[in-house]
Amino acid sequence: MGDQVRKAIEQLFAICLELSATGRYQAFFEWQAHVSQVRVEVYPGGTRFEEGEVRRQIFEASIYVAGRFIDQPGEIAKQLNGIAGKLNLLLMEDAA
Structure with missing residues (x-):
């Protein structure tokens, strides 16, 4: 995993x-x-995670970022940044 992918992961976490x-x-x-x-994964605030509770997921994404089948770190970083962009839309909705 290169610096470009690592930075995109750190941004996503932030x-x-x-x-x-x-x-x-x-x-x-x-x-x-x-x-x-x-x-x-993103859920509404206050979502309960006890057994039997119904949960409404707002967003979900997963991506493999390294390994023998991953040979395009630039493309992986682009996909990670795309996920971050979708999450940023939720932040902008919150600010509005």
């Missing part, structure tokens, strides 16, 4: 923190090191 800080959303960022996968 946006998840910002979303959760608004209180309107619960943003989950998951790094699965054993398969080099990033996963993001």
Whole structure:
């Protein structure tokens, strides 16, 4: 994984923190090191995660960022930035 991909992952994580800080959303960022996968899920603030609770997911995305089948780090960074852009739209909605 190169610097371009690493920076895009860090930016995505930072946006998840910002979303959760608004209180309107619960943003989950998951790094699965054993398969080099990033996963993001966003739920409305106050969503309960107890067994039997119905949850409404606002956004979900996952992407593999490294490994033997990944040979285009620029394309991976572009996809990560696209996910970040979609999350930024939620931040802009919150600011409006």
